[in-house]
Amino acid sequence: MYKITINPHRKIGAINPNIYGHFTEHAFKNIYQGMYDPDSPHADPSGLRTDLIHALNEVKVPLLRYPGGNFVSNYHWEDGIGPKENRKKRFEYAWNTVEDNQFGTNEFIRLCRATNAEPYLCCNMGTGAIEEAMNWVEYCNSDRDTHYANLRRQNGFDEPFNVKYWGLGNECYAPWQMGAAANARDYAQKALEYAKAIRFADPNAYLVACGFESDPDWNIEVLRILKNTINSISVHHYSVDWGCFDLNDYQQLMSISQFVNELLRTLRSAIEAVTGNIFHPIKISLDEWNMFGWANERVNDNTFYTLENGIVTASILNTLIRNCNIVDMANYSVFVNINGAVQTTEQSIIRRPQFYVFKLFTRHMGQTLIDSHVVSDQFQTNMPIDRRVFKDYYNEAAVEKGGRLRADVETHVKRNINWLDSVSTIDEEKQEISISLINKNPDTDLDCTMEIPNITTIKNAQLHTIWSNNLHDSNTENAEPVRIETTQLTNTDTPITLTLPKHSINILKLQY
Numbered sequence: 001m002y003k004i005t006i007n008p009h010r011k012i013g014a015i016n017p018n019i020y021g022h023f024t025e026h027a028f029k030n031i032y033q034g035m036y037d038p039d040s041p042h043a044d045p046s047g048l049r050t051d052l053i054h055a056l057n058e059v060k061v062p063l064l065r066y067p068g069g070n071f072v073s074n075y076h077w078e079d080g081i082g083p084k085e086n087r088k089k090r091f092e093y094a095w096n097t098v099e100d101n102q103f104g105t106n107e108f109i110r111l112c113r114a115t116n117a118e119p120y121l122c123c124n125m126g127t128g129a130i131e132e133a134m135n136w137v138e139y140c141n142s143d144r145d146t147h148y149a150n151l152r153r154q155n156g157f158d159e160p161f162n163v164k165y166w167g168l169g170n171e172c173y174a175p176w177q178m179g180a181a182a183n184a185r186d187y188a189q190k191a192l193e194y195a196k197a198i199r200f201a202d203p204n205a206y207l208v209a210c211g212f213e214s215d216p217d218w219n220i221e222v223l224r225i226l227k228n229t230i231n232s233i234s235v236h237h238y239s240v241d242w243g244c245f246d247l248n249d250y251q252q253l254m255s256i257s258q259f260v261n262e263l264l265r266t267l268r269s270a271i272e273a274v275t276g277n278i279f280h281p282i283k284i285s286l287d288e289w290n291m292f293g294w295a296n297e298r299v300n301d302n303t304f305y306t307l308e309n310g311i312v313t314a315s316i317l318n319t320l321i322r323n324c325n326i327v328d329m330a331n332y333s334v335f336v337n338i339n340g341a342v343q344t345t346e347q348s349i350i351r352r353p354q355f356y357v358f359k360l361f362t363r364h365m366g367q368t369l370i371d372s373h374v375v376s377d378q379f380q381t382n383m384p385i386d387r388r389v390f391k392d393y394y395n396e397a398a399v400e401k402g403g404r405l406r407a408d409v410e411t412h413v414k415r416n417i418n419w420l421d422s423v424s425t426i427d428e429e430k431q432e433i434s435i436s437l438i439n440k441n442p443d444t445d446l447d448c449t450m451e452i453p454n455i456t457t458i459k460n461a462q463l464h465t466i467w468s469n470n471l472h473d474s475n476t477e478n479a480e481p482v483r484i485e486t487t488q489l490t491n492t493d494t495p496i497t498l499t500l501p502k503h504s505i506n507i508l509k510l511q512y
Helices: 050-058 070-074 105-115 130-141 147-154 184-201 216-226 256-275 307-322 353-364
Strands: 003-014 021-023 063-066 090-092 097-099 118-122 165-167 206-210 232-240 283-292 327-332 342-344 349-351 368-375 378-384 412-418 420-427 432-439 446-451 460-466 484-488 496-500 504-511
Touching (some): 021 283, 050 342, 050 349, 063 105, 063 165, 063 327, 105 118, 105 130, 206 216, 256 378, 307 432, 307 460, 353 460, 353 484, 432 446
Parallel strands (some): 021 063, 021 327
Antiparallel strands (some): 003 368, 368 420, 420 432, 446 496, 460 504
């Protein structure tokens, strides 16, 4: 039985559009030969690819995080400004490349302005210095007659960039990170000084601390020291390759969204425990997430990114919407190339299934989460637990590459997962209710009934669907079977009953 009862009069919370954000890093053709490619036939005068700008506008990107990622822990922002012929080439430790700094702060701001995205800059807390971060804020945001504000003006930008969001380092707990902290206390005390400096330069800066998704002790200590300073604490999640999920276990993959839900709720519990306030304003930023990491032999193969990937992506977006009162930002990692939503070719771009998932949600989900009760058949699966133990990171007998425990010592928990994953939103100004309906069943169509008490007449009803007959269909240069199809519904009396195709992603949009 599949039934959803929707109460549009019970509003749960406002949905921050920043949950649909994306991530950019100087790595693996994400920036160079990706976002920025002066040699491309699609390049504008500044070197940005106009077809990618168009793609970012298609998904209405609200926020872009930059410049990393691991890259940021050895990045000095002043190397990437000024005349391009004078910019220094540096050995880049994180990805073992040469960084020529042809793309930097100015180019990133141009990209954000071209796409109407808010910039989110992450500070170097590895090889960087507090003064360097403060100077970066001055360069970006100051309207005073000072050295760095004037340097911005000399570089052709009279008006401040007004960068609101600032990250206090990246994965500072991790052995692979340049300048990683020895413990949470060391990181938090250092981050406190960075935060003070940034706020001296811009009192309105929104600060995101570095949390650790698989270590509650780290988060509690960081929150204890920074609870009166930060606006948000971040976590990262990669399900496969850099995570603990089995790509060959479909039902386990369908529990990823529940895993993310528990990750978010656990971190929120830490915030409430440390502050003693269930309404404390500190939020959560899932500022890197993807089903896949960047470390597999098929990472650049478009046929690897299938409808199955799209279903996981959509389910995580449902989870972010469901947690709108505690999550204010998320950044899909990454948008271009590697494991991204699009892949570039010399002449065009390929829109992978997850691209259409973002387009579906940003264009058709509303601004406010409303109460909905979902009745669904379930399946039971072994959901893994992320048990990274960094004290043993270099002990190959204890851990695999990536820092997680060997499979034979990992533990799992039983979870009951709905075949039907659904959340509902409302846009009162447009008088629209949007219902996200994900049928996770790989073999069976399902009939779903939706009741909306007190609304008996629907003026207009449209069903927007991402589906393909084969769960493992993908989009390539030659074919695009996984895309959005729109159906105008003729029967608009309530309750509404729909047949949702097997393994499909749907948004039912109702104008009342």
